[in-house]
Amino acid sequence: MNTRDGGSLRPLYLPERMRDGGYTRRLVLWAVLFVVTILVALCLLVGVIAMNLRQQAMQRAETEARGLALAVTDSVARTVQLVDGALQLTARRLAESGGGDPERVIAHLYEELAFAPHLRQIVITDPDGTVLHDSAGRAGARLDVSDYVERMRTVGGMLQIGPVHQGRFLGQPDLTGQMVIPMTRVVTGDGGAPVAVVVAAINQHYFRASFEELATREGGRVALYLHDGSLLAASGGGHDWRQAAHSTREPFSERLRRAEFGEFVTDQPDGVARVTAYRMTHVWPLVITVGLATTVIEAEWMAEAASMAFPAALVGAVVLLMAVALVRVMVARAREEKALAVASRALVSVGEGIIITEARRDNRIVYANPAFEAITGYALADVFGRNPRLLHGDDRDQPNLAEVRESIEARRPVTTTLRNYRKDGRCYWAEVTITPVRDDHGEVTHFVGIQRDITRQKEDDAQRRGLIDELIAATAKLQRFAFVASHELLQPIVSVQGFATLLGKVLPRPLAAEGEEALAELEGAATRARQMVGGLREYFQVSASDEPFTDVDCGDMVRTILAEISDTVAACAAAVEVRDLPVVRANAGQLRLVWRKLIDNALKFRHPGAAPHVVIGARAVSGTWLMYVEDDGIGVPAERHEDIFDLLRRLHGSDYPGLGLGLPTCRAVVERHGGRIWVTARSGGGSVFQFTIPGAGIRPGEP
């Protein structure tokens, strides 16, 4: 829509997609979608990476646990091997000596085990449990070795480990909290019969200490079990040594059957979930588990993930903020656009033709709406870049065009009527409004021209005026006709009167039967007819008269009338008071008629036998003169106040004979002058006839 670039002049157009107001709305939706997608992708990425890291952490933990398990197993194995070695030797020696001289064997044994600091006690018994030698010095006591012997019989002659014995020394349970792990070998003689049992008690604490050292990581746990799941030694505290073997516990339930070593994650007896590596030794029935607490692993993992997620979140936040700002701007824009869309739709929809011109470029047309084309026949393409004066064709000297030019020069809005010409040359009347459009600095940049085709209206108006003129002419004609007709009607009536009277004079008397009556009726009827026609003639003469208005001195007029009827006045001894009367602008003849009639009536309708008192005067009422004729006669009944001025009522009824058409004629005259006439009852009897002559141009209060 930029038309400000130097050379090219482009038309104003309102693109379809913006016109419906949905363009920016769609942009907003896309923008929102885009940002949401980015954020979601970011989240997913962070999530995936985090999961990956966790996976890696777990694997690292497993590897670590496995390594530890290996190390522990080696260590345990060495220890056990050491002990087992010594025990084997002892067992062989005992077997060789036939169980004879245990002391010597023991001395050897001690030699062998000189460097076994974990060894707490060595006990040698005979198969039924009698202690032959006890390093802890309780010879002669008994030790229950039946289990060992039994097992030897079923499983074979190998090192037997456990169960854990609570107490410092075998054979003497005490509850100091110290425990020993017995390792037993049953010595067999020839034929496989047991001859002695050698038990070495290993300080459980020895294992525990080394386990503790290994399980340096918080939550880590190293444990040593027998194959059947009974616990021998473990790092950490809180173990219940009296518990039986837990074959339901991992790895004892399934895993050991499948593999000798492996890893698993599970809750362990102390309730902590751990990544655990286990290892089994075949040589001895031992299982070592090394567990690393998942919480610790996860904590480490989360720290790592956070260090990665934090910057990602920062980026995400920035993106979100920017997106929000952008969306807000776009939403505002969408709102504006919607308003603009409505405005542009309005321009396209209205029935008035609208053009927009550029003020600085000779008012070239840059926009024309569809209605303009409908009215003028010119499309935007036809008029684009041209001045609107093309609409006037050759008709440049129209009177209103000068006004238009002036207003445009003066940057003033103007409304006027012009003759315009359609593209096909047809002329039409246009009501045109031209309005300047200002920019932010108050400079006029464009003009908007709005036009309506008022040809029909003008034609209708002209037609209406024509009809009204015709009507007025017809009415006037009718009234003139009535006037003339009434005069014409008079002629035969006059003849009838004349000849009737003549008959009365020339006919020989006495007349035949109803002759006199007939004559009388004839004369009477003729007289009445004459009166009626005379009255009508006078009435229609009012409208037929075209005498101009002049300044009429009512005082003079009334006094003249009184002089003319002085005989009548004297005859009824009337007292007539004439007050100050104004000069008014009126048809003198007609006004005289009114005064004459009112005065005549005032005298005529007096109380019989009484001298009438008549007052004639005037007063100013809001710029018009109100004249009155007041009498103290017989008055007019209230219900007749309207009737007596009504022409039709007067023609029809005869209840006020002698009144004739005088009052309707007075009303015709007064109304012709733009005034009103009416009668009111006078307090004290009689009537007050009042009439107004407006527009006299005299200020109230002036005489």
Add this chain to the structure above:
Amino acid sequence: MTTKLREEVSILIVEDDPGHARLLEIAIRRLGLDNPLVKIARGDEAMRYLGLQGHAPAAAAEPPLVLLDLNLPGKSGFEVLRALRAEEAHRHPVIVMTSSDDVEDRRRCHEIGCDDYLIKPPDEDELVASLSRLGLIATKGPDR
């Protein structure tokens, strides 16, 4: 019976309605006046007859009594009256006989200068009084 009008005086009735003209004629005759009587129905004809407005006058040396209706074809009664009074040479006695009792008409006629203004149909007594006032006849004896 009334005395006749002076013999030389002719009577001119200017009236377009034949019935009215006849009534007037009868009334005059019934008064006993047998002066020559001319009836003219048009205003312009009347003016020609009277020698008004450049026309050569008709025969009579003595100006006739003019009984003038107001509503005439050609020229109206007012115009005839005005023309009559404009030419001072012709001092005709004019009695306006009209069906109109319009006070305006009466006033105008008197303004222009009629000698009397009577309302049709002609009343014999009024006619006598008027002629008498004009000095054209003298009443003698009682009326019928």
